[in-house]
Amino acid sequence: MPRHSGNTAATGRKQKRPGSREDHGGTGRFGWLDGTGRRRLRACERVSAQSWESCWYSGDDPQTVTGGAVLNFGSRAAAREGLSGEAGTAANCFFRGATSKSQDFQAQELPGGGYRLQFFSPANNPGYGKLYVQEIDRTGNVLRRYKDTIGPDGFIERKMVQ
């Protein structure tokens, strides 16, 4: 079992593609930063004000995500120690790349025992930020690694590493 601190979020939540209709409009807009500079990525507000639907942004096509448990870590240090075994070694290395400004450290379980690891770092340019993502299998092999740049108007670019 993975070791983690913080909350274990609900699973199976619907994913949304950046730029999809639900990600824009209303009072909320995907990737927007509030007045304090705090990121507002996970709470996606629907166009319709009648209901809210939370989502967990992965930046991926919805079809590729099957909704394992999400482990939220309160700090970079907690994230680095949050998983065990070979996956834990890989997670430690990945989260090492976070800086003191980084936040929202998460690991989402993937089918087969792997994890999608991610954290967010505000950019030096106010209103912008980067979401760092790495998917690993149960043995710590890297399946995918990329970063999404997000600005006041939402998704800007994805840079693939693997």
Added chain:
Amino acid sequence: MSVAIADLATSLDRLIRGDLGSLGAIVSAEHTEVLRAAEALGTPLMIPRTAAISVVRGLIDGAYAPEMAQAWASFVGAGFVANRFTGPIRPVAIDFEEAFEDTISAAVSRLDEIGDLVDGEVTTDEALKLLQLLGEP
């Protein structure tokens, strides 16, 4: 150990010490060869503080192109060359000098942003601040 792997191990050793002249050899090698080269070195790979200093200073002096500094940062951060191989990949285990891990990590992360649409340029002033962060006057 073959001569090719021995040569690659030498290049890898230089690269993790901040000698970007060895970057081409690593970038052009198969990842399995890089893993074998790392194993051949016999000791865990570790980025010393001086390596990060060397790369940042090279960036300031113009000895290293920004793209080279980014490629170095990407490799030491991820443990493999970006976008060269498909499928699952076993990263090369690369540690950062323990006493300076956070500052080395900060420098590596910043250099890896070179070329991004946002924050994609490391100015000389910022590079000098990175050197200070790394303990250089």
